[in-house]
Amino acid sequence: METRKRIINLIVGPLLFGLFAVGFGKTGIVDYTAAKGIGTALWMIYWWVTRPVDITVTALLPGVINAIFDIVPMENVISQYASSSIILIFGSCLLTAPWSEIGLDKRISLKALSLIGPSMKSQITVWLLAAVILSNMMPNVVVVAIFTPIAVSMLAAAGYSDIKKCEAATPILCAIAWGSQVGGAGTPLGGAMNITAISFIEDYTGQEFMYVDWLKNMLPYTIIATAVVLVTMLLKPMKTTTLSGTKEYFEKCYADLGPMKKDEKISLALFIAAMLGSFVRPLYADILPGLVPAYLFLILGFVNFIIISAEKKEMLLTWDRAQQEVMWGMLLLFAGGLALGQILTGSGANDTLANLISSAHLTGGLGTVVIFAIFACIVSEMTNSTVSAAVTLPIVIGVTSKLGLNPLPYVFATAMAMNYESLLPVSVRAISVSYGLDPAKLMKEGIVVTFFRMVVAILVGYLSIVI
Numbered sequence: 153m154e155t156r157k158r159i160i161n162l163i164v165g166p167l168l169f170g171l172f173a174v175g176f177g178k179t180g181i182v183d184y185t186a187a188k189g190i191g192t193a194l195w196m197i198y199w200w201v202t203r204p205v206d207i208t209v210t211a212l213l214p215g216v217i218n219a220i221f222d223i224v225p226m227e228n229v230i231s232q233y234a235s236s237s238i239i240l241i242f243g244s245c246l247l248t249a250p251w252s253e254i255g256l257d258k259r260i261s262l263k264a265l266s267l268i269g270p271s272m273k274s275q276i277t278v279w280l281l282a283a284v285i286l287s288n289m290m291p292n293v294v295v296v297a298i299f300t301p302i303a304v305s306m307l308a309a310a311g312y313s314d315i316k317k318c319e320a321a322t323p324i325l326c327a328i329a330w331g332s333q334v335g336g337a338g339t340p341l342g343g344a345m346n347i348t349a350i351s352f353i354e355d356y357t358g359q360e361f362m363y364v365d366w367l368k369n370m371l372p373y374t375i376i377a378t379a380v381v382l383v384t385m386l387l388k389p390m391k392t393t394t395l396s397g398t399k400e401y402f403e404k405c406y407a408d409l410g411p412m413k414k415d416e417k418i419s420l421a422l423f424i425a426a427m428l429g430s431f432v433r434p435l436y437a438d439i440l441p442g443l444v445p446a447y448l449f450l451i452l453g454f455v456n457f458i459i460i461s462a463e464k465k466e467m468l469l470t471w472d473r474a475q476q477e478v479m480w481g482m483l484l485l486f487a488g489g490l491a492l493g494q495i496l497t498g499s500g501a502n503d504t505l506a507n508l509i510s511s512a513h514l515t516g517g518l519g520t521v522v523i524f525a526i527f528a529c530i531v532s533e534m535t536n537s538t539v540s541a542a543v544t545l546p547i548v549i550g551v552t553s554k555l556g557l558n559p560l561p562y563v564f565a566t567a568m569a570m571n572y573e574s575l576l577p578v579s580v581r582a583i584s585v586s587y588g589l590d591p592a593k594l595m596k597e598g599i600v601v602t603f604f605r606m607v608v609a610i611l612v613g614y615l616s617i618v619i
Contacts, residue, residue, distance in 0.1 A: 172187055272392055273390075568609040
Protein backbone atom coordinates (compact mmCIF):
# COMPACT_ATOMS: atom_id res chain seq x y z
CA MET A 153 0.00 0.00 0.00
CA GLU A 154 1.38 3.41 -0.96
CA THR A 155 2.28 5.71 1.94
CA ARG A 156 -0.28 8.43 1.19
CA LYS A 157 -3.18 5.97 0.96
CA ARG A 158 -2.04 4.26 4.12
CA ILE A 159 -1.92 7.54 6.05
CA ILE A 160 -5.40 8.45 4.83
CA ASN A 161 -6.80 5.09 5.94
CA LEU A 162 -5.05 5.42 9.29
CA ILE A 163 -6.73 8.78 9.85
CA VAL A 164 -10.18 7.76 8.60
CA GLY A 165 -10.50 4.99 11.22
CA PRO A 166 -10.33 7.20 14.34
CA LEU A 167 -12.16 9.92 12.42
CA LEU A 168 -15.15 7.58 12.01
CA PHE A 169 -15.03 6.87 15.73
CA GLY A 170 -14.93 10.57 16.59
CA LEU A 171 -17.64 11.61 14.16
CA PHE A 172 -20.05 8.95 15.36
CA ALA A 173 -19.30 9.44 19.05
CA VAL A 174 -19.60 13.22 18.86
CA GLY A 175 -22.09 13.56 16.03
CA PHE A 176 -24.56 11.03 17.40
CA GLY A 177 -23.61 10.69 21.06
CA LYS A 178 -23.10 14.31 22.06
CA THR A 179 -26.18 15.46 20.14
CA GLY A 180 -28.40 12.99 21.98
CA ILE A 181 -29.43 11.03 18.88
CA VAL A 182 -27.82 7.96 20.43
CA ASP A 183 -26.65 7.40 24.00
CA TYR A 184 -23.07 8.69 24.23
CA THR A 185 -21.64 5.45 25.63
CA ALA A 186 -23.44 3.41 22.97
CA ALA A 187 -22.19 5.82 20.31
CA LYS A 188 -18.61 5.21 21.44
CA GLY A 189 -19.24 1.46 21.24
CA ILE A 190 -20.58 1.73 17.68
CA GLY A 191 -17.71 4.07 16.81
CA THR A 192 -15.25 1.42 18.01
CA ALA A 193 -16.85 -1.13 15.67
CA LEU A 194 -16.73 1.31 12.73
CA TRP A 195 -13.07 2.07 13.37
CA MET A 196 -12.14 -1.61 13.59
CA ILE A 197 -14.18 -2.67 10.54
CA TYR A 198 -12.71 0.14 8.44
CA TRP A 199 -9.16 -0.82 9.37
CA TRP A 200 -9.94 -4.50 8.87
CA VAL A 201 -11.16 -3.75 5.34
CA THR A 202 -8.56 -1.17 4.24
CA ARG A 203 -5.66 -2.71 6.21
CA PRO A 204 -3.42 0.29 6.93
CA VAL A 205 -2.07 -1.99 9.66
CA ASP A 206 -2.20 -5.76 9.96
CA ILE A 207 -5.63 -7.14 10.91
CA THR A 208 -4.05 -8.62 14.05
CA VAL A 209 -2.93 -5.15 15.13
CA THR A 210 -6.48 -3.91 14.61
CA ALA A 211 -7.64 -6.65 16.99
CA LEU A 212 -5.81 -4.81 19.79
CA LEU A 213 -7.92 -1.68 19.35
CA PRO A 214 -10.65 -2.59 21.90
CA GLY A 215 -8.09 -2.43 24.70
CA VAL A 216 -6.52 0.77 23.38
CA ILE A 217 -9.82 2.59 22.79
CA ASN A 218 -11.39 1.45 26.03
CA ALA A 219 -8.35 2.49 28.06
CA ILE A 220 -8.69 6.03 26.69
CA PHE A 221 -12.47 6.47 26.57
CA ASP A 222 -13.56 4.18 29.46
CA ILE A 223 -16.52 2.70 27.59
CA VAL A 224 -16.93 -0.44 29.72
CA PRO A 225 -15.02 -1.88 32.71
CA MET A 226 -11.53 -2.61 31.46
CA GLU A 227 -11.40 -6.11 32.97
CA ASN A 228 -14.34 -7.10 30.76
CA VAL A 229 -12.29 -6.26 27.68
CA ILE A 230 -8.86 -7.53 28.72
CA SER A 231 -10.24 -10.84 30.02
CA GLN A 232 -11.31 -11.73 26.48
CA TYR A 233 -7.65 -12.02 25.46
CA ALA A 234 -7.25 -14.96 27.86
CA SER A 235 -10.75 -16.42 27.82
CA SER A 236 -11.53 -20.13 27.74
CA SER A 237 -12.17 -19.78 24.01
CA ILE A 238 -8.61 -18.54 23.52
CA ILE A 239 -7.36 -21.45 25.60
CA LEU A 240 -9.26 -23.85 23.33
CA ILE A 241 -7.63 -22.50 20.18
CA PHE A 242 -4.23 -22.40 21.87
CA GLY A 243 -4.62 -26.03 22.96
CA SER A 244 -5.65 -27.02 19.45
CA CYS A 245 -2.55 -25.33 18.06
CA LEU A 246 -0.35 -27.20 20.56
CA LEU A 247 -1.90 -30.51 19.51
CA THR A 248 -1.18 -29.94 15.81
CA ALA A 249 2.13 -28.09 16.28
CA PRO A 250 4.31 -31.23 15.88
CA TRP A 251 2.51 -32.36 12.72
CA SER A 252 4.55 -30.49 10.13
CA GLU A 253 7.85 -31.59 11.63
CA ILE A 254 6.94 -35.27 12.01
CA GLY A 255 5.09 -35.34 8.66
CA LEU A 256 1.63 -36.19 9.97
CA ASP A 257 -0.01 -33.28 8.14
CA LYS A 258 1.22 -34.52 4.77
CA ARG A 259 0.33 -38.12 5.60
CA ILE A 260 -3.28 -37.20 6.38
CA SER A 261 -3.58 -35.06 3.26
CA LEU A 262 -1.91 -37.47 0.88
CA LYS A 263 -3.83 -40.46 2.22
CA ALA A 264 -7.11 -38.65 1.63
CA LEU A 265 -6.01 -37.68 -1.87
CA SER A 266 -4.23 -40.87 -2.97
CA LEU A 267 -7.36 -42.16 -4.71
CA ILE A 268 -7.81 -39.02 -6.83
CA GLY A 269 -8.35 -39.44 -10.56
CA PRO A 270 -6.85 -37.51 -13.48
CA SER A 271 -10.01 -35.72 -14.62
CA MET A 272 -10.64 -32.15 -13.49
CA LYS A 273 -14.04 -33.15 -12.16
CA SER A 274 -12.38 -35.78 -10.00
CA GLN A 275 -9.78 -33.25 -8.90
CA ILE A 276 -12.41 -30.70 -7.86
CA THR A 277 -14.53 -33.32 -6.12
CA VAL A 278 -11.71 -34.84 -4.08
CA TRP A 279 -10.05 -31.56 -3.12
CA LEU A 280 -13.35 -30.02 -2.06
CA LEU A 281 -14.61 -33.04 -0.12
CA ALA A 282 -11.22 -33.56 1.54
CA ALA A 283 -11.19 -29.91 2.61
CA VAL A 284 -14.77 -30.19 3.91
CA ILE A 285 -14.00 -33.30 5.97
CA LEU A 286 -10.70 -32.10 7.41
CA SER A 287 -12.13 -28.66 8.24
CA ASN A 288 -14.57 -30.42 10.54
CA MET A 289 -11.57 -31.53 12.61
CA MET A 290 -9.27 -28.49 12.59
CA PRO A 291 -9.43 -24.76 11.76
CA ASN A 292 -10.10 -24.09 8.09
CA VAL A 293 -7.05 -21.85 7.84
CA VAL A 294 -4.90 -24.85 8.82
CA VAL A 295 -6.57 -27.03 6.18
CA VAL A 296 -5.95 -24.48 3.44
CA ALA A 297 -2.37 -24.03 4.60
CA ILE A 298 -1.82 -27.81 4.43
CA PHE A 299 -3.60 -28.55 1.14
CA THR A 300 -2.58 -25.57 -0.99
CA PRO A 301 1.17 -26.25 -1.23
CA ILE A 302 0.42 -29.92 -1.97
CA ALA A 303 -1.94 -28.89 -4.79
CA VAL A 304 0.65 -26.49 -6.19
CA SER A 305 3.30 -29.23 -6.07
CA MET A 306 0.92 -31.60 -7.84
CA LEU A 307 0.26 -29.08 -10.61
CA ALA A 308 3.99 -28.50 -11.00
CA ALA A 309 4.50 -32.26 -11.33
CA ALA A 310 1.83 -32.26 -14.04
CA GLY A 311 3.75 -29.58 -15.95
CA TYR A 312 2.01 -26.43 -14.70
CA SER A 313 4.69 -24.29 -13.06
CA ASP A 314 3.05 -20.88 -13.55
CA ILE A 315 -0.02 -21.04 -11.30
CA LYS A 316 -1.34 -17.62 -12.36
CA LYS A 317 -1.55 -18.73 -16.00
CA CYS A 318 -2.69 -22.26 -15.24
CA GLU A 319 -6.39 -22.74 -16.02
CA ALA A 320 -6.49 -25.92 -13.94
CA ALA A 321 -5.12 -24.17 -10.85
CA THR A 322 -8.08 -21.83 -10.34
CA PRO A 323 -10.83 -24.43 -9.74
CA ILE A 324 -8.52 -26.66 -7.69
CA LEU A 325 -7.31 -23.89 -5.36
CA CYS A 326 -10.85 -22.51 -5.13
CA ALA A 327 -12.18 -25.98 -4.25
CA ILE A 328 -9.71 -26.13 -1.35
CA ALA A 329 -10.58 -22.66 -0.06
CA TRP A 330 -14.34 -23.01 -0.49
CA GLY A 331 -14.46 -26.58 0.81
CA SER A 332 -12.67 -25.52 3.97
CA GLN A 333 -15.24 -22.76 4.47
CA VAL A 334 -18.23 -25.07 4.15
CA GLY A 335 -16.62 -27.75 6.30
CA GLY A 336 -15.50 -25.20 8.85
CA ALA A 337 -19.14 -24.47 9.67
CA GLY A 338 -19.85 -28.07 10.63
CA THR A 339 -18.18 -28.31 14.04
CA PRO A 340 -16.77 -25.92 16.66
CA LEU A 341 -13.31 -27.20 15.68
CA GLY A 342 -13.71 -25.60 12.24
CA GLY A 343 -12.46 -22.23 13.36
CA ALA A 344 -12.51 -19.32 15.75
CA MET A 345 -15.79 -18.00 14.30
CA ASN A 346 -17.68 -20.99 15.69
CA ILE A 347 -16.02 -20.67 19.09
CA THR A 348 -17.04 -17.00 19.05
CA ALA A 349 -20.63 -17.98 18.36
CA ILE A 350 -20.58 -20.52 21.17
CA SER A 351 -19.19 -17.90 23.54
CA PHE A 352 -22.14 -15.63 22.77
CA ILE A 353 -24.57 -18.52 23.20
CA GLU A 354 -23.08 -19.37 26.59
CA ASP A 355 -23.19 -15.72 27.66
CA TYR A 356 -26.86 -15.54 26.69
CA THR A 357 -27.97 -18.83 28.26
CA GLY A 358 -25.61 -18.80 31.22
CA GLN A 359 -24.94 -22.48 30.59
CA GLU A 360 -22.24 -24.58 28.96
CA PHE A 361 -22.99 -25.28 25.31
CA MET A 362 -22.29 -28.85 24.20
CA TYR A 363 -20.33 -29.25 20.97
CA VAL A 364 -22.57 -32.08 19.84
CA ASP A 365 -25.48 -29.60 19.77
CA TRP A 366 -23.58 -27.43 17.29
CA LEU A 367 -23.02 -30.48 15.09
CA LYS A 368 -26.73 -31.38 15.14
CA ASN A 369 -27.82 -27.85 14.25
CA MET A 370 -25.28 -27.30 11.47
CA LEU A 371 -25.19 -30.78 9.87
CA PRO A 372 -28.08 -30.22 7.41
CA TYR A 373 -26.50 -27.00 6.17
CA THR A 374 -23.04 -28.57 5.85
CA ILE A 375 -24.35 -31.46 3.75
CA ILE A 376 -26.57 -29.37 1.48
CA ALA A 377 -24.05 -26.54 1.05
CA THR A 378 -21.30 -29.04 0.18
CA ALA A 379 -23.50 -30.59 -2.49
CA VAL A 380 -24.55 -27.21 -3.93
CA VAL A 381 -21.02 -25.79 -4.05
CA LEU A 382 -19.69 -28.99 -5.63
CA VAL A 383 -22.43 -29.19 -8.27
CA THR A 384 -22.05 -25.49 -9.09
CA MET A 385 -18.32 -25.93 -9.63
CA LEU A 386 -18.70 -29.10 -11.70
CA LEU A 387 -21.29 -27.53 -14.01
CA LYS A 388 -19.01 -24.60 -14.92
CA PRO A 389 -17.27 -24.94 -18.31
CA MET A 390 -13.64 -26.08 -17.97
CA LYS A 391 -10.88 -25.25 -20.43
CA THR A 392 -8.73 -28.02 -18.99
CA THR A 393 -10.57 -31.31 -18.51
CA THR A 394 -7.75 -33.71 -17.64
CA LEU A 395 -4.43 -33.68 -15.83
CA SER A 396 -1.83 -36.38 -16.25
CA GLY A 397 0.03 -38.22 -13.54
CA THR A 398 -1.83 -36.78 -10.56
CA LYS A 399 -2.94 -40.09 -9.07
CA GLU A 400 0.52 -41.50 -9.50
CA TYR A 401 1.97 -38.36 -7.92
CA PHE A 402 -0.08 -38.76 -4.74
CA GLU A 403 0.62 -42.48 -4.50
CA LYS A 404 4.35 -41.92 -4.91
CA CYS A 405 4.41 -39.11 -2.34
CA TYR A 406 2.51 -41.23 0.15
CA ALA A 407 4.73 -44.26 -0.48
CA ASP A 408 7.81 -42.10 0.07
CA LEU A 409 6.58 -41.33 3.58
CA GLY A 410 6.93 -45.01 4.53
CA PRO A 411 5.00 -46.63 7.41
CA MET A 412 3.45 -44.41 10.06
CA LYS A 413 6.05 -43.62 12.70
CA LYS A 414 5.54 -43.86 16.45
CA ASP A 415 5.57 -40.07 16.85
CA GLU A 416 2.82 -39.73 14.26
CA LYS A 417 0.68 -42.35 15.99
CA ILE A 418 1.04 -40.66 19.36
CA SER A 419 0.30 -37.19 18.00
CA LEU A 420 -2.71 -38.40 16.05
CA ALA A 421 -4.03 -40.33 19.07
CA LEU A 422 -3.82 -37.20 21.25
CA PHE A 423 -5.72 -35.16 18.68
CA ILE A 424 -8.42 -37.81 18.26
CA ALA A 425 -8.76 -38.07 22.04
CA ALA A 426 -9.28 -34.32 22.31
CA MET A 427 -11.77 -34.27 19.45
CA LEU A 428 -13.79 -37.23 20.71
CA GLY A 429 -13.64 -35.93 24.27
CA SER A 430 -15.23 -32.68 23.14
CA PHE A 431 -18.11 -34.40 21.42
CA VAL A 432 -18.87 -36.89 24.18
CA ARG A 433 -18.71 -34.15 26.81
CA PRO A 434 -22.33 -34.79 27.92
CA LEU A 435 -21.29 -38.26 29.12
CA TYR A 436 -18.83 -36.97 31.73
CA ALA A 437 -19.97 -33.39 32.33
CA ASP A 438 -21.45 -34.25 35.73
CA ILE A 439 -18.38 -36.21 36.85
CA LEU A 440 -15.78 -33.67 35.64
CA PRO A 441 -17.62 -30.33 35.45
CA GLY A 442 -14.39 -28.38 35.04
CA LEU A 443 -13.02 -30.41 32.13
CA VAL A 444 -14.65 -28.39 29.36
CA PRO A 445 -13.20 -28.82 25.82
CA ALA A 446 -10.91 -25.79 26.23
CA TYR A 447 -9.01 -27.37 29.10
CA LEU A 448 -9.14 -30.85 27.60
CA PHE A 449 -7.36 -29.52 24.51
CA LEU A 450 -4.89 -27.62 26.69
CA ILE A 451 -4.08 -30.69 28.81
CA LEU A 452 -3.55 -32.99 25.83
CA GLY A 453 -1.60 -30.27 24.02
CA PHE A 454 0.56 -29.93 27.14
CA VAL A 455 1.28 -33.66 26.99
CA ASN A 456 3.22 -33.03 23.76
CA PHE A 457 5.80 -31.14 25.83
CA ILE A 458 6.54 -34.12 28.10
CA ILE A 459 6.48 -37.02 25.61
CA ILE A 460 9.92 -37.99 24.33
CA SER A 461 10.08 -38.36 20.56
CA ALA A 462 11.12 -41.82 19.37
CA GLU A 463 12.94 -40.30 16.37
CA LYS A 464 14.44 -37.07 17.73
CA LYS A 465 15.20 -38.36 21.25
CA GLU A 466 13.87 -35.09 22.63
CA MET A 467 10.45 -33.79 23.53
CA LEU A 468 7.78 -34.29 20.86
CA LEU A 469 7.12 -30.56 21.08
CA THR A 470 9.57 -27.94 22.31
CA TRP A 471 8.64 -24.39 23.21
CA ASP A 472 10.75 -23.04 20.35
CA ARG A 473 8.72 -25.16 17.96
CA ALA A 474 5.46 -24.16 19.59
CA GLN A 475 6.34 -20.49 19.16
CA GLN A 476 6.77 -21.10 15.45
CA GLU A 477 3.65 -23.21 14.95
CA VAL A 478 1.03 -21.58 17.21
CA MET A 479 -1.04 -19.08 15.22
CA TRP A 480 -0.61 -16.17 17.61
CA GLY A 481 -2.16 -13.74 15.15
CA MET A 482 -5.32 -15.81 14.94
CA LEU A 483 -5.51 -15.92 18.74
CA LEU A 484 -5.31 -12.13 18.94
CA LEU A 485 -7.74 -11.67 16.07
CA PHE A 486 -10.24 -13.96 17.73
CA ALA A 487 -9.74 -12.25 21.11
CA GLY A 488 -10.17 -8.84 19.50
CA GLY A 489 -13.50 -9.95 18.11
CA LEU A 490 -14.64 -11.11 21.54
CA ALA A 491 -13.41 -7.87 23.11
CA LEU A 492 -15.34 -5.85 20.53
CA GLY A 493 -18.41 -7.91 21.39
CA GLN A 494 -17.96 -6.97 25.06
CA ILE A 495 -17.78 -3.28 24.18
CA LEU A 496 -20.83 -3.48 21.93
CA THR A 497 -22.80 -5.30 24.62
CA GLY A 498 -21.57 -3.39 27.67
CA SER A 499 -21.95 0.04 26.10
CA GLY A 500 -25.55 -0.57 25.08
CA ALA A 501 -24.57 -0.36 21.40
CA ASN A 502 -26.18 -3.70 20.65
CA ASP A 503 -29.44 -2.56 22.20
CA THR A 504 -29.29 0.63 20.15
CA LEU A 505 -28.64 -1.26 16.92
CA ALA A 506 -31.31 -3.78 17.86
CA ASN A 507 -33.80 -0.94 18.31
CA LEU A 508 -32.88 0.50 14.91
CA ILE A 509 -33.21 -2.86 13.16
CA SER A 510 -36.42 -3.62 15.05
CA SER A 511 -37.87 -0.35 13.77
CA ALA A 512 -37.71 -1.92 10.31
CA HIS A 513 -40.76 -3.92 11.45
CA LEU A 514 -38.98 -7.26 11.50
CA THR A 515 -41.22 -10.14 12.46
CA GLY A 516 -38.68 -12.91 12.86
CA GLY A 517 -39.70 -14.49 9.56
CA LEU A 518 -37.87 -15.03 6.30
CA GLY A 519 -37.15 -11.32 5.85
CA THR A 520 -35.37 -11.22 9.20
CA VAL A 521 -33.23 -14.20 8.28
CA VAL A 522 -32.35 -12.61 4.92
CA ILE A 523 -31.23 -9.36 6.58
CA PHE A 524 -29.13 -11.16 9.17
CA ALA A 525 -27.63 -13.47 6.54
CA ILE A 526 -26.71 -10.74 4.05
CA PHE A 527 -25.20 -8.57 6.79
CA ALA A 528 -23.12 -11.47 8.11
CA CYS A 529 -22.00 -12.50 4.63
CA ILE A 530 -20.91 -8.96 3.69
CA VAL A 531 -18.83 -8.58 6.85
CA SER A 532 -17.28 -12.03 6.30
CA GLU A 533 -16.33 -11.19 2.73
CA MET A 534 -14.82 -7.82 3.67
CA THR A 535 -12.90 -9.17 6.67
CA ASN A 536 -13.35 -12.77 7.83
CA SER A 537 -15.95 -14.95 9.49
CA THR A 538 -14.45 -14.49 12.96
CA VAL A 539 -14.90 -10.74 12.72
CA SER A 540 -18.37 -11.30 11.29
CA ALA A 541 -19.32 -13.45 14.27
CA ALA A 542 -18.09 -10.82 16.70
CA VAL A 543 -19.95 -8.00 14.94
CA THR A 544 -23.21 -9.63 13.87
CA LEU A 545 -24.14 -12.20 16.51
CA PRO A 546 -24.54 -9.77 19.43
CA ILE A 547 -26.89 -7.77 17.22
CA VAL A 548 -28.81 -10.90 16.23
CA ILE A 549 -29.25 -11.86 19.87
CA GLY A 550 -30.29 -8.31 20.79
CA VAL A 551 -32.86 -7.93 18.01
CA THR A 552 -34.49 -11.34 18.45
CA SER A 553 -34.61 -10.94 22.22
CA LYS A 554 -36.34 -7.57 21.79
CA LEU A 555 -38.87 -9.24 19.48
CA GLY A 556 -39.57 -11.83 22.17
CA LEU A 557 -38.06 -14.67 20.12
CA ASN A 558 -35.62 -17.41 21.01
CA PRO A 559 -32.30 -16.07 19.63
CA LEU A 560 -30.55 -19.44 19.29
CA PRO A 561 -32.11 -20.60 15.98
CA TYR A 562 -31.29 -17.20 14.49
CA VAL A 563 -27.71 -17.46 15.76
CA PHE A 564 -27.33 -20.75 13.89
CA ALA A 565 -28.99 -19.33 10.76
CA THR A 566 -26.59 -16.37 10.84
CA ALA A 567 -23.63 -18.72 11.45
CA MET A 568 -24.55 -20.58 8.26
CA ALA A 569 -24.31 -17.33 6.31
CA MET A 570 -21.15 -16.00 7.92
CA ASN A 571 -19.23 -19.28 7.48
CA TYR A 572 -18.29 -18.69 3.88
CA GLU A 573 -15.76 -16.35 2.28
CA SER A 574 -15.17 -16.69 -1.43
CA LEU A 575 -14.67 -13.38 -3.22
CA LEU A 576 -11.96 -11.09 -1.86
CA PRO A 577 -8.29 -12.10 -1.33
CA VAL A 578 -8.41 -11.73 2.46
CA SER A 579 -8.54 -14.14 5.39
CA VAL A 580 -8.23 -17.81 4.36
CA ARG A 581 -8.33 -16.88 0.67
CA ALA A 582 -5.12 -14.90 1.09
CA ILE A 583 -3.26 -18.21 1.39
CA SER A 584 -4.49 -19.34 -2.04
CA VAL A 585 -3.65 -15.96 -3.59
CA SER A 586 -0.17 -16.04 -2.07
CA TYR A 587 0.45 -19.33 -3.92
CA GLY A 588 -0.47 -17.77 -7.26
CA LEU A 589 -4.27 -17.77 -7.54
CA ASP A 590 -5.31 -14.69 -9.52
CA PRO A 591 -7.52 -12.47 -7.28
CA ALA A 592 -9.60 -11.45 -10.30
CA LYS A 593 -10.30 -15.11 -11.13
CA LEU A 594 -11.11 -15.77 -7.47
CA MET A 595 -13.82 -13.10 -7.53
CA LYS A 596 -15.13 -14.09 -10.96
CA GLU A 597 -15.39 -17.76 -10.08
CA GLY A 598 -16.77 -17.00 -6.64
CA ILE A 599 -19.77 -14.83 -7.53
CA VAL A 600 -22.01 -17.63 -8.78
CA VAL A 601 -20.92 -20.06 -6.06
CA THR A 602 -21.50 -17.42 -3.37
CA PHE A 603 -25.00 -16.69 -4.64
CA PHE A 604 -26.16 -20.32 -4.54
CA ARG A 605 -24.40 -21.00 -1.25
CA MET A 606 -26.10 -17.93 0.22
CA VAL A 607 -29.50 -19.19 -0.92
CA VAL A 608 -28.81 -22.48 0.85
CA ALA A 609 -27.83 -20.69 4.07
CA ILE A 610 -31.01 -18.58 4.05
CA LEU A 611 -33.38 -21.43 3.23
CA VAL A 612 -31.83 -23.99 5.59
CA GLY A 613 -31.54 -21.36 8.31
CA TYR A 614 -35.18 -20.33 7.90
CA LEU A 615 -36.43 -23.91 7.84
CA SER A 616 -34.48 -24.68 11.02
CA ILE A 617 -36.43 -21.87 12.69
CA VAL A 618 -39.94 -22.75 11.54
CA ILE A 619 -39.71 -26.54 11.75
